[in-house]
Amino acid sequence: MCRHNSHDPVQCIIPPYMSDKLLDAASNARLPAVLNNELRSSRFRNDRSFFGNLNDAQRSVLLKPAKAPTKPVLKMQVYDMEKDTVLSNGKLVWNNGKALKTMDTDTKNVVAAGTATWDLYYQIFGRNSIDNLGLALKHYIHYDNKYDNAFWDGRRMVYGDGDGKIFGSFTADPDIIGHELTHGVTQYESNLVYHNQSGALNESLSDVFGIMIKQRLLNQDVKKSKWLIGENVLKGAKYSLRSMKAPGTAYVNHPDLGTDPQPATFDKYMVLPDTDRGDWGGVHINSGITNFAFYVTAFNIGGFSWEKAGMIWYAAMTDKENFQPTSNFEDFKNLTIQKAELLFGSGSLEANAVTDGWAEAKV
Amino acid sequence: MKIKLQRVGGILPMTKEAAIEVDWTDEEIKKLLDCICLKEKKDSKIRDATAHFLEVKGKATPIDLKKIPLEYKAIFEGLEADMKFVKS
């Protein structure tokens, strides 16, 4: 029973939604207006009395504030492997903005580049992290002893310290960190098969977004950028892992590595075995061709690469209907031209730049 | 006999290798390979990964370095430390 004059909210057991129903019923029954009005007034007095007497705790339960649309926020963790190779043994050293121990150079590197990567994808392309659903970025640093590599394991980024002679730490270049994170983006989008041409496209997209992450972090336009991937990771001022501007020149006559084998044009495409040893058909080799197409496109458009060329590449790489796991160079060429025409108009400077980029790469 | 440890792949896909003479019997080698050979298929989502092979009498077997038995650890750690790049 509801004691209408009660000031005790617990005892006033007719909640507002029920008095709403009573009011509806009264209206439907065509009660005399005077009775209907009395019921309404009684309901108003009781609601006011009920809500007016709630304490803060009761009010917070019953009157939940309307939820504002949540803005995506970066979630990121850094784990120190301390030379171990079992990822579950990594120790959490940085968690969502909070350092749990003094930050070393590698922690600072992955935090800065991880943030720059998340920012590029969100601020420029409107993407919420790797999966577009806010996946936390997890970096594992100091993996193994003198490990000279970095990789994406399907869920996380893993970085070695390098041997200290030929290679420095694999966290030393933001483009490498952006490269690994972009493997995640590709996995959640086209999921390009990691063999032959589709594999080379997979690798190239990681380099393309990796270089944009570095250029934006360093505020470099297409002319200022050297278009080098891993210029700090590979020691020596004249060496880097890859050159997008001039594939095949990242390292020449290196005393330990020899000469960069990347082709810049499709007529030099290297047919390699689709095995571990053959780099799965040269996925890191033939990526030079599509890297070069992006470089020429971005350079001819001018300004900052991510503003137009990057927008075109992103639109193509996230077109799940037309960009398939087995798409090849020709498919991606056609898709980027189509996206450029859609975004900037047929015959626009941007659409022509994309066509010219692919023509320069002889695709 | 000579055994050769090789590492292939990576974000810069290069081959590294180191060899050493051992006096292991054929049976011992077979037992070791049975223990360390990579049986399960690698996760297809891994990118820029490296892989190891052990070459014995010209035959290369994919191996998991984490499975090296304790008594062979020192030899394999030495081989890993000695690995040199094969120039491209």
Ligand SMILES: [Zn+2]
């Ligand atoms: Zn890669």
